[in-house]
Amino acid sequence: MIELKNICKNYPGHEGALKDVSFTVKDGEIFGIIGQSGAGKSTLIRCVNMLEPPTSGEVIINGRDMTRLSSSGLREERKHIGMIFQHFNLLSNSTVYKNVAFPLELAGIPKKEQKERIDSILNLVGLTDYADKYPAQLSGGQKQRVGIARAIVSNPSVLLSDEATSALDPETVKSILHLLKDINRKLKLTIILITHQMEVIKEIADRVAVIENGRIIEQGSVVDLFTSPQTETAKKFIGSVISNDIPEAIAHMDIKKTKTAPDDTIVMRLSFRGEVADEPIVASLIRTYNLNVSILYGNIDYIQNTPFGKLIVTLDGHDSNLTAALRHLQELPIESEVIGYVSSHLGSASEKLG
Amino acid sequence: MSPAIWALLLKSLGETLYMVAVSTAIAAAVGIPLGILLVVTEKGRILASPAVNKPLAVIVNTIRSIPFIILMVAIIPLTRIIAGTSIGTTAAIVPLTIAAIPYTARMVETSIREIPAGLVEAAESMGATPLQIIRKVLFPEALPSIIEIMTVVIVTLIGSSAMAGTIGGGGLGDLAIRYGYQRFQADVMLATIIVLVVIVQAVQLTGNWFARRADKK
Numbered sequence: 048m049i050e051l052k053n054i055c056k057n058y059p060g061h062e063g064a065l066k067d068v069s070f071t072v073k074d075g076e077i078f079g080i081i082g083q084s085g086a087g088k089s090t091l092i093r094c095v096n097m098l099e100p101p102t103s104g105e106v107i108i109n110g111r112d113m114t115r116l117s118s119s120g121l122r123e124e125r126k127h128i129g130m131i132f133q134h135f136n137l138l139s140n141s142t143v144y145k146n147v148a149f150p151l152e153l154a155g156i157p158k159k160e161q162k163e164r165i166d167s168i169l170n171l172v173g174l175t176d177y178a179d180k181y182p183a184q185l186s187g188g189q190k191q192r193v194g195i196a197r198a199i200v201s202n203p204s205v206l207l208s209d210e211a212t213s214a215l216d217p218e219t220v221k222s223i224l225h226l227l228k229d230i231n232r233k234l235k236l237t238i239i240l241i242t243h244q245m246e247v248i249k250e251i252a253d254r255v256a257v258i259e260n261g262r263i264i265e266q267g268s269v270v271d272l273f274t275s276p277q278t279e280t281a282k283k284f285i286g287s288v289i290s291n292d293i294p295e296a297i298a299h300m301d302i303k304k305t306k307t308a309p310d311d312t313i314v315m316r317l318s319f320r321g322e323v324a325d326e327p328i329v330a331s332l333i334r335t336y337n338l339n340v341s342i343l344y345g346n347i348d349y350i351q352n353t354p355f356g357k358l359i360v361t362l363d364g365h366d367s368n369l370t371a372a373l374r375h376l377q378e379l380p381i382e383s384e385v386i387g388y389v390s391s392h393l394g395s396a397s398e399k400l401g
Numbered sequence: 402m403s404p405a406i407w408a409l410l411l412k413s414l415g416e417t418l419y420m421v422a423v424s425t426a427i428a429a430a431v432g433i434p435l436g437i438l439l440v441v442t443e444k445g446r447i448l449a450s451p452a453v454n455k456p457l458a459v460i461v462n463t464i465r466s467i468p469f470i471i472l473m474v475a476i477i478p479l480t481r482i483i484a485g486t487s488i489g490t491t492a493a494i495v496p497l498t499i500a501a502i503p504y505t506a507r508m509v510e511t512s513i514r515e516i517p518a519g520l521v522e523a524a525e526s527m528g529a530t531p532l533q534i535i536r537k538v539l540f541p542e543a544l545p546s547i548i549e550i551m552t553v554v555i556v557t558l559i560g561s562s563a564m565a566g567t568i569g570g571g572g573l574g575d576l577a578i579r580y581g582y583q584r585f586q587a588d589v590m591l592a593t594i595i596v597l598v599v600i601v602q603a604v605q606l607t608g609n610w611f612a613r614r615a616d617k618k
Contacts, residue, residue, distance in 0.1 A: 136523035
């Protein structure tokens, strides 16, 4: 278990790089920290292995407070904490094999044993055929695989990932995230990652903390963050992978805030997650309340294995039925929101389109 | 050219190679670690120590700012203490080495500084000691440019050794001045120049070849 308690970090001339940051990461968990550049996430992850010692606070890893260790004790402890970097930081004049051997060399492990470990790790990251290549001969994704191999070759219990996918193209990002998830499961490795890409959080993190101006402003499970973000920053991040905006074609439909004509139809946004996403909500609106429902926009996304859907619909029917239907929606474990009203002929036009 | 001159040319060549070889070896042995030390003892680096860094930087700068011909004469008393004499090929090695060490150190310092900080950070994150970082990260990463630096140092020392010749150090420079210039033997002058050009070319090509081989970037 990793516990950060009340971490503060001041630099000369820059007070409050981190302000009272606390979080706990359970064994085997992938914990994501997301923030814009300059938010302090880079400093924060370096507090975990004391590359940046915090000004105050405690960093407890497996019961030991890292901030109280001597420099040699700290070096010993760091051998159990792997780290990967945005720019890979590989030795350019050493082969892939030698790069991966580096931590084993430091630990003074005999060559023969080194070879066994390195061969099996290179196999795990899919670089067996690249052992004798130099970093300059590899693609970005392959370089990061070497970085990952180097970080886990000495069987650490924790892996710190410093923007590991930020310098990679989208296809490669997916494959690296897949690899990280894979080693997380196979090796029961706890992973703490920092990123500014919400996609990374969405793909592999179990829990997430949002950091802004050196402070954690929101933390919780990834599904919770996606379905009910509390802060503007979190909403913005989510918007980068799942659009929260009303699609442009719908926004152009002249949605009014209030009902101005008697035959105006309601435009609603419904967001649902998990089991509820499988339920026939729309069908029940039509059958039970005898409403005309037309779907303007629909999207179901998966946050890891949890379905997470969003619909924009217009509802039209008798006032009493509408009121009952809205009440029914309120009772369901979904989020519903009336966006506005449109003239009914517009609503029916889109119905024909849909 | 008479056979005597040929013999003299060969002898002078031997003296030059001797002076350059010894002073290069010492300059490398002292200058390379000194160059690394100039970086790692800097503020914020792995062995940060202003008490070491500042005086070293001052010494290196001071020696670097004295023109070789003046340095050579100025340190004659020191040369006498170290070599037992101030005249001759062995004595010439003292000023050559003293000039070459800070020269080497400054260039090595520059090349060490160019190594991305992230590499050192990665090694630190793996629990490497400062000495391990120097041996396993900084030196291997800078090796191609250190080879290039040593090539430049050798070429510069060949030049300086000719100057050392003028104060009785022997070598090709001495030969060219005494026979080629003072006795108007143009053929000796020409022969000396050709030999120098050939040596410098050979050193440069060999150095380039090794540097290219070491560089995997």
